[in-house]
Amino acid sequence: MPETRTDRDAQNKVWELIKDISITTMVTLDAEGRMRGRPMQAQQKSFDTTLWFFTTRGTAVTQEIEADSRVLLAYAAPSSQNYVSLFGRAKVFQDVAKQKELWSESLRVWFPGGAEDPAIALIAVEVEGAEYWDAPSSTLLHAYGYVKAVTTGEPPKGGENAKVAFT
Numbered sequence: 001m002p003e004t005r006t007d008r009d010a011q012n013k014v015w016e017l018i019k020d021i022s023i024t025t026m027v028t029l030d031a032e033g034r035m036r037g038r039p040m041q042a043q044q045k046s047f048d049t050t051l052w053f054f055t056t057r058g059t060a061v062t063q064e065i066e067a068d069s070r071v072l073l074a075y076a077a078p079s080s081q082n083y084v085s086l087f088g089r090a091k092v093f094q095d096v097a098k099q100k101e102l103w104s105e106s107l108r109v110w111f112p113g114g115a116e117d118p119a120i121a122l123i124a125v126e127v128e129g130a131e132y133w134d135a136p137s138s139t140l141l142h143a144y145g146y147v148k149a150v151t152t153g154e155p156p157k158g159g160e161n162a163k164v165a166f167t
Helices: 008-018 060-067 098-101 105-109 139-152
Strands: 024-029 035-040 052-055 070-077 080-093 120-134 161-165
Touching: 008 070, 008 080, 008 120, 008 161, 024 060, 035 060, 035 070, 052 060, 052 098, 060 080, 060 120, 070 120, 098 120
Parallel strands: none
Antiparallel strands: 024 035, 024 070, 052 120, 070 080, 080 120, 120 161
């Protein structure tokens, strides 16, 4: 099991791995304690410890977060063999100034009223920790791994796997 890192380099690595992945799966707990996931897109160009999402007020995701703030965000980039899970606490609120700051015109598809649409709710996920798997993605490396597994019975050494604490 990987050790948990707390250094800024590890935290920056998490951002480098997720910043170009456009969609994450946000997992919440429903009223019966079952996990529910749905696709969401973070709206920011940098990351301190908070990830921001737009949603519609009064939806299942907002109700679930208001009942239990624990969330998991799962990012995957299979083409580069990068995978990241983040966990933390989410909060739902409205803040027109923050909505304007985070707004991109592509959001108008979901919110035709623009950044000031009264149907908008923001979800702020305060990230507490993460785990990432950063594996080499070259075909040659995978071919080597296959040959090593067949000839030695041992899997190849994968890429980097680390746990990262943010709080």
